[in-house]
Amino acid sequence: MTAAWVLGDQLSRERGPLADDPDRVLFVEASDFARRRRYHPQKLTLVFAAMRNLADDLRADGVDVVYERADSFGDGLDAYFDAHPGDELVVQRPATHGAADRLRELVDARGGSLRVAENEQFLCSPAAFDEWVDDRDGDAYSHEAFYRWMRRETGYLTTDGDPEGGAWNYDDQNRETPPDDYESPALPDFEYGEHVPEVREWVAEEVDTWGDSEGFGWPVTREHAERALADFLENRLADFGPYEDAMFADDWHLDHSLLSAALNVGLLGPREVVEAAISEYRERDDVPLNSVEGFVRQIVGWREFVRHVYRREMPALADANQLGQSRDLPxxxxxxxxxxxxxxxxxxxxxxxxxxxxxxxxxxxxxxxxxxxxxxxxxxxxxxxxxxxxxxxxxxxxxxxxxxxxxxxxxxxxxxxxxxxxxxxxxxxxxxxxxxxxxxxxxxxxxxxxxxxxxxxxxxxxxxxxxxxxxxxxxxxxxxxxxxxxxxxxxxxxxxxxxxxxxx
Ligand code: SF4
CATH class of the missing domain: 1.10.579.10 (DNA Cyclobutane Dipyrimidine Photolyase, subunit A, domain 3)
Structure with missing residues (x-):
């Protein structure tokens, strides 16, 4: 049997192995992940609660789900292969450097079989990015060049290869500060089931964290994430551009989308988010081009660009320190x-x-x-x-x-x-x-x-x-x-x- 192994940052039924109706689905919730560093408690709550919610959704639809809570991935795999010897696991290639090799070693050590599939949480494939780099004939990476290429490749906000409105970016219109009495629209509330309080309690009791565990307001289900996206488009996209670089003492979010967490754990995909923003822009008269372009650039441009630069420049990137700075943080x-x-x-x-x-x-x-x-x-x-x-x-x-x-x-x-x-x-x-x-x-x-x-x-x-x-x-x-x-x-x-x- 083939089982989709769903990692905590690949929580999508729309992309990857879950979209292919696997016979079985495996989640491993490894508590040693939580102890690897001093994480924010809301990060741990977000990832583990979102995993549990997705497992519940799949079970409710009749999918055979195995959810292992274990000390480590290795322990979780031991339990899985004891119960399901001979299964082939398929996992999307993790974006983290070296993680695919580590997963393969763990599975190999247990006599299992692992197929690493393409990571579908991004728009630009490794092969496409590498080809773009090769075509630059030794020129250094350039985000601006990559972004323009992506706009042409996807057709987003372009007409016959030219940028809509005549410019590739409208940064000069996106450096405003809001008036003193500006109030950004309120954020949506999400109803949480049992998993958010359960995980929060476990984290508080078991893990050394830094940060406040209360005040949690992040999407942890697909339905939450869709609502967060719709709310941003309806209420904040229009003002997002002009105020995207502003900082306000009384307003921590201004008109930002707050979708990065949902995107990075897979509850949303970049394509649907960008296409929804462009549709909103087309359907309304009050969303300026500089707002939608600024948002598209963050996702189609910067997010994809750093993912591939990381992929190509690791492991040296993590240790890079060309200025020789060595102080601890204060x-x-x-x-x-x-x-x-x-x-x-x-x-x-x-x-x-x-x-x-x-x-x-x-x-x-x-x-x-x-x-x-x-x-x-x-x-x-x-x-x-x-x-x-x-x-x-x-x-x-x-x-x-x-x-x-x-x-x-x-x-x-x-x-x-x-x-x-x-x-x-x-x-x-x-x-x-x-x-x-x-x-x-x-x-x-x-x-x-x-x-x-x-x-x-x-x-x-x-x-x-x-x-x-x-x-x-x-x-x-x-x-x-x-x-x-x-x-x-x-x-x-x-x-x-x-x-x-x-x-x-
Ligand atoms: S430390 Fe104070 S004065 Fe200096 S930039 Fe920050 S807010 Fe302004």
């Missing part, structure tokens, strides 16, 4: 009370409370601070991997080690380093902060500023020759000529000491 990453920095404290609190912040808080606040502070890319990657509900190794590693930490130049051309100026422009945090975003030195100066100039000084040998850094190094030269760098270094040292002593 304690404030686990305790928002350890800092008075409004933007950083708020972002940490949001991760603690929900396992989520949107992409700009991830990149320009949480990663930016770690980059300027001098934290090792691997320490930051581990923190993101544990702390976010939507984090899986294939998505978090390129985003954090590559983009957030500039650990490699394989697919980013410059570090995403910014002073307080960026946060001040894109958020309302600075107005309520004890630090001054316009000062660089002195006890009240925003920590981002001295760290920013100190970072540029520290890594001058590596970064000055980068043509995209010419302007900022011109400003650094001005500061050097004015004799400001010693005071900046002193303030940056103070900032690092205060962060280490939980007093920043």
């Amino acid at each position: 304690p404030l990453y686990w305790d928002s009370d350890a800092t008075e920095m409004e933007c950083v404290g708020s972002a940490i609190e949001r991760v603690h409370d929900r396992g989520y912040t949107h992409h700009i808080e991830r990149l320009m606040v949480l990663s930016n601070f770690a980059l300027l502070y001098g934290a090792s890319p691997q320490a930051l990657n581990e923190w993101f991997y544990g702390g976010f509900v939507d984090a899986f190794h294939w998505v978090v590693t390129p985003n954090v080690v590559g983009m957030g930490s500039f650990g490699t130049a394989a697919f980013t051309t410059k570090p995403y380093a910014a002073s307080a100026n960026y946060v001040d422009r894109m958020s309302d945090f600075c107005a309520g902060c004890q630090y001054d975003p316009d000062s660089t030195t002195g006890a009240n100066a925003c920590p981002f500023n001295s760290l920013y100039w100190d970072f540029l000084t520290e890594h001058e040998d590596a970064l000055r020759a980068n043509h995209r850094m010419g302007l900022v190094y011109g400003h650094l030269d001005d500061k050097r000529d004015a004799g400001d760098l010693a005071a900046i270094r002193e303030r940056a040292d103070d900032v690092r000491s205060l962060a280490e002593s939980e007093d920043l």
Whole structure:
């Protein structure tokens, strides 16, 4: 008999082996997965409750489901093959580097048979991406080039190969901040059955986690995920574009879709999500092109791009550290009370409370601070991997080690380093902060500023020759000529000491 082995990030009846009516379905809920790192409790609740719900749905439809709760995958497979010797298992190729080989070893060690099928949770196949890379004749990866190619390949928002509206992206229209009295639409509530409270209780009793287990609001069934998608399209897609980079002290989600967790565990597929967004745009007059294009780019472009860059660049990508940054993360990453920095404290609190912040808080606040502070890319990657509900190794590693930490130049051309100026422009945090975003030195100066100039000084040998850094190094030269760098270094040292002593 053939049995579909469904992993916790492949929870789809629409794609993969479950779509082929397998004779039997296997789930292995391995508790050692939960103990591998200090995960957010909501992440564990999401994955295990969603697995159990899918198993229930399949059973209700008469499917023969074997659900093994075990200490490890190996123990789960022992139990399975004891009861069903001779079955062939089929699993979608996991996106995590090396995972397919590990699963095969486990099955081989038990005398079983495993077929690894194509992973259908993405739009672009490995072969198609590799061919696209080959056609670039040695040019480095380029997200923009990949995205345009994907738009042409899929036909999404294109006419005869040209972009709808005349431009491939509308970023210049997507950097607005909402008015002070802006209220984004309320999020949908989901009714949870027995599995969410059960898993939450087990996690609280058995596992060392970081984060709040209450306030769980993530989709854990296909029906929840479909409703989350419909709610986003109806209520938030229209304003998503203009405000996608904004940060608001009183509103953690603004108009973001919050679909990344459902997509990354397989409850939604990228094709249906993108096509639904484009249909919504076509059917309504009030959804601007810059909103739907910005959303399509995140899924058709960036999500697919990082998946394949990860696939090709691992295992070196995970260890990449071209700037040689080696500090541990300061304690404030686990305790928002350890800092008075409004933007950083708020972002940490949001991760603690929900396992989520949107992409700009991830990149320009949480990663930016770690980059300027001098934290090792691997320490930051581990923190993101544990702390976010939507984090899986294939998505978090390129985003954090590559983009957030500039650990490699394989697919980013410059570090995403910014002073307080960026946060001040894109958020309302600075107005309520004890630090001054316009000062660089002195006890009240925003920590981002001295760290920013100190970072540029520290890594001058590596970064000055980068043509995209010419302007900022011109400003650094001005500061050097004015004799400001010693005071900046002193303030940056103070900032690092205060962060280490939980007093920043
Ligand atoms: S002043 Fe600095 S620390 Fe405070 S909110 Fe603004 S950028 Fe963040």
